[in-house]
Amino acid sequence: MRIQHALLPLAAAMILAGCGKADTSKSVIGQADGAVSNVRDSAQAYAPEELKSVEAKLAQMKQDHEQKNYKAVVAAVPEMNAQIAAINEAVVAKQGAAVAAEREWTTLIEAVPKDVEVIQARVDELAGGAKLPKDVTKETVATAKTELETVKATWAAAEADASAGKLIEATEKGRTVQAKVEELKTQLAVPEAAPALASNAPASITG
Known part of the structure; x- marks a missing residue:
């Protein structure tokens, strides 16, 4: 499995650059969606419970975006990163x-x-x-x-x-x-x- 490294790296940079909140939130959702897609197949086989958690977090982020709660979307980035990292660790351990x-x-x-x-x-x-x-x-x-x-x-x-x-x-x-x-x-x-x-x-x- 290809390990996913630091995820959603553009979020902080976009905020510092003064991008619009909606654009920042949309970018974060896109990156999060891609990160989850990248680990989904391996996680289904080796870390199904961890996958459920990260998919629930992604769904919440999408809901926050739809409700224009963009600040909550960006604030969820560290937890999303941690959950993806946990999936990577679980998959590697169980594959071994x-x-x-x-x-x-x-x-x-x-x-x-x-x-x-x-x-x-x-x-x-x-x-x-x-x-x-x-x-x-x-x-x-x-x-x-x-x-x-x-x-x-x-x-x-x-x-x-x-x-x-x-x-x-x-x-x-x-x-x-x-x-x-x-x-x-x-x-x-x-x-x-x-x-x-x-x-x-x-x-x-x-x-």
């Missing part, structure tokens, strides 16, 4: 957050489904009669089974958010799922995965 969320989601979508499969396999193993590890009880397994269903539902919601383009929300849910999965691994004493090269180790030669 969206980029970071996209990177994090790429990592989550790779890791979380695999971890969920590991937990599911462990629950099935222990619930199916396998010897329980130390400090793991039947109650622990039953609780983990229930919590795993919640994990799956939360992850499905995260994927739905991602599909809808809501990557920040998706990432927040994904983070919650990832933390819960790690907790379940500990509760169920899930063994650490063997090193990837172990299965490819050359057989020893005897004879």
Whole structure:
């Protein structure tokens, strides 16, 4: 997004130059209208509440102009500038957050489904009669089974958010799922995965 810098710069200069009040007010309205138009698209996506405020201020300025309250129009310039600046800041911050969320989601979508499969396999193993590890009880397994269903539902919601383009929300849910999965691994004493090269180790030669 192109950042809008100091807005409505002609207003003060026109007043100092002795321009007519109506002309000054009309110029201010034109500049304000242009400034709002320049940020509208990005603001609708990233700062909708801030956009509502600045559009309300612009509408008030136009109303004041129609009522020939030109002094009020010019007096509104500092607040309009501040509101446009706030929109710029909000858009930049949220765009940055969206980029970071996209990177994090790429990592989550790779890791979380695999971890969920590991937990599911462990629950099935222990619930199916396998010897329980130390400090793991039947109650622990039953609780983990229930919590795993919640994990799956939360992850499905995260994927739905991602599909809808809501990557920040998706990432927040994904983070919650990832933390819960790690907790379940500990509760169920899930063994650490063997090193990837172990299965490819050359057989020893005897004879």
